[in-house]
Amino acid sequence: MENWSVDQVCNWLRQRNLGELVPKFREEEVNGAALLALNDRMVQQLVKKIGHQAVLMDLINKYQQQKSGLESLTHCCETAQKFPEMLNSSCPVEQEKRLCLAENEELIDHRVLKQKKNLKSFCARYKTLQWTSSYALPDFPYDVKCILAEKKCPDHSMRIRIIEFLQADMTKYLEGSLYPNSQQYNIVVNALLQAYPFLDEDGKGFLLWKRALKDRFKYVRRPIEDDEQVLRNKCKFGHRRGQTRRSSFAENKPDDVQLQEEPIPLEGNAMDVHIKWLKQEYMKTQRNWKEVDNRMNVTIEIRRKMIRNKAPLKDILRLFPFLKCPYQLFREFQLLTQMDIYKKTVEILEIYSENILSLYVVRNNPINIMLQENLKRHTEEDILKYMKMTAACLLLPDVFGDDSSLFAAVNEEVKVVTPVLEVKNPFNVNSCEFALYVQREELAQLDDCTMALAALVAAFHVFDIPCPKRIHRTLNFLESLVFEVRSPASLPTQVKRGLEAPEYPSI
Structure with a gap:
């Protein structure tokens, strides 16, 4: 490749489905040597699309790795050819060298094994290159x-x-x-x-x-559990460790979630001891979170029984005050559903924020207008991304035609009893505040819009609270993404294209 002309480079681009880049490469006279010398900054100047940049840099890196592997293999072969000659020599000096080699036999074996390992890795990379270079689109129906x-x-x-x-x-x-x-x-x-x-x-x-x-x-x-190849891959890549879905959760859940499969039922004094300890620990500033997790595991059955029997929320929080902490609220949700609600919410907002903000139905919404005014005051990418995710979160009920007052109270007093967010100064990075309210009482202070949205969805499940009809479509949409099921068929026509596009593989 170092000796390629500009025309050969252009032909190589066409073979890799990068024909769009040919005019620019001709204009800049990129030959083989220049191609291999490209760095990230140069590629960004030559290529506009991120996808093309990634593919081009990957192809160049793969070629250089392949070349390096071939050079290493050649060196290994040359050494192997010279080695018998050295052993067959009758010269005293050569015999002394031979003795030296015999003494270092272990070292030589180690190096040979290393060369074989490198060769195996090189063959695997070369096979991948063959696949990608020969790929062609299938014949569609x-x-x-x-x-x-x-x-x-x-x-x-x-x-x-x-x-x-x-x-x-x-x-x-x-x-x-x-x-x-x-x-x-x-x-x-x-x-x-x-x-x-x-x-x-x-x-x-x-x-x-x-x-x-x-x-x-x-x-x-997802549904394949007994295929041998899939089980090997799951074990290799850490998916369920090759076990069934029910038993694998105990192995793959985070270290901070250790729930026994069958909690030992506690009665009388034993339960009282745990509840008393939890209430005392909650009052401390420095808490033993590991012990909190263990005692919350032990008491989960009595807690779920109280919730199923519709015990007053104040009584539940009085006995188990750690449910007011976002961490424990998310943890309780994960123990019940085997889903990481916070991680899923981050993914949802990152994927759908731009789509939501571009919809016509929210163009003249006060939240969107407020967002546009605040975007002009900042240039940092992180702040702009945070503002857009916050706006997308608050605009969700308007996208689905639901009652936004049942979802979030922005710069106003909370007036509903079902779980709802209180948001103050949503686009002010220094003074924004998020809180989760249940039954008009503040349950938890939250750090940002992602944590707030996750806490809202988790509260309905953890406390087994029926979802109001006027906010049903919004929460149904969020839950369909969290639990990776098909999104509701009742999506408004104007948002189907904007919101359903990333979901379709899940059908």
Whole structure:
């Protein structure tokens, strides 16, 4: 590659489905030597799309790794050819060297084993390169071809079909494996967008299609428990350790969640001791969180029984005050559902924020207007991202036509008894405040919009509170994403395209 001309580099780009980059590379006269000398900054100047940047840098890195592996292999072969000659020599000096080599036999064996290990790794990388360089899009069904030929953006059901065919085709190329690597996802999505540029959707298509494809593989893997290859991969990549779904949670849950499968029932004085200790520990500033977790595990049955029997919330919080802490609220939710509510909420807001803010239905909303005014005052990316996620969180009820007063009270007093958020100065980084209220009483102070949204969803489940009809569609949508099930069919027409697009592999 170092000796390639500009034309050879351009042909190489076309073979890798990067034909869009050819004019720019010709203009900048990028030959083989220049191609291998590209760094991240140069690639960003040459290539506009992030997906193309990632694929190009990955191909260059793979080539350099392959070249390095070949050089190491050549050196190993040359050493092996010279070694017998040294042993067969009758010269005294050579015999002395031979004795030296015999004394260091262990060291030589160790080096040979290391070379073999490097060679094995190189072969695996080379096999991957062969797969990606020879990949071509599958032959889509007739109805899909018609839609794509008309250069129309496919609807929800058509997107599902495209993703299903891509996933099946990738599985064939991967010889049945259901664990593609990141480079292979990039190659497939890039090939799709190269063949059908209108699917790029204003430059956001690459990430959406890649995430959809990854979710489709996760969906296919989920119900498979006894396939030998899948079990090996699950063990390799840390998914359920090759066990069934029920028993695997105890192995894969975070270290801070250690729930016994069958808690020992406690009665009388034993239960009173635990409850008394929890109340005393809650009053301390320095708490023993590990012991708190253990005692919350032991007392979960009595706590769930009280909630099922509709005991007053004040009584439950009086006996178990740690449920006022966001950490314990999320932990209780995870013990009940085996889902990390906070992690899921972060993913939801990161994926859907831009889509929500671009919807016509919220364009003239006071929250959105307030957001636009505050965005002009800041340039830091982290602050801008935080503001957009906050606005998207607060706009969710308006997107689904629900009653926003049952979701969040922004700069006003809380007036409802069901779980609701109190938000003050949402776009002021220094003075914004979030709190969760239940039965008009403050339950917990929260750090940001992500924690607030997670606490709101968790409160309905942990305290077994019925969801009000006027906020039902918003919470139903959130729960469908948290539990990775199909989103509700009653989505408003104007938001289907904006919000359902990233979800379709889960169907």
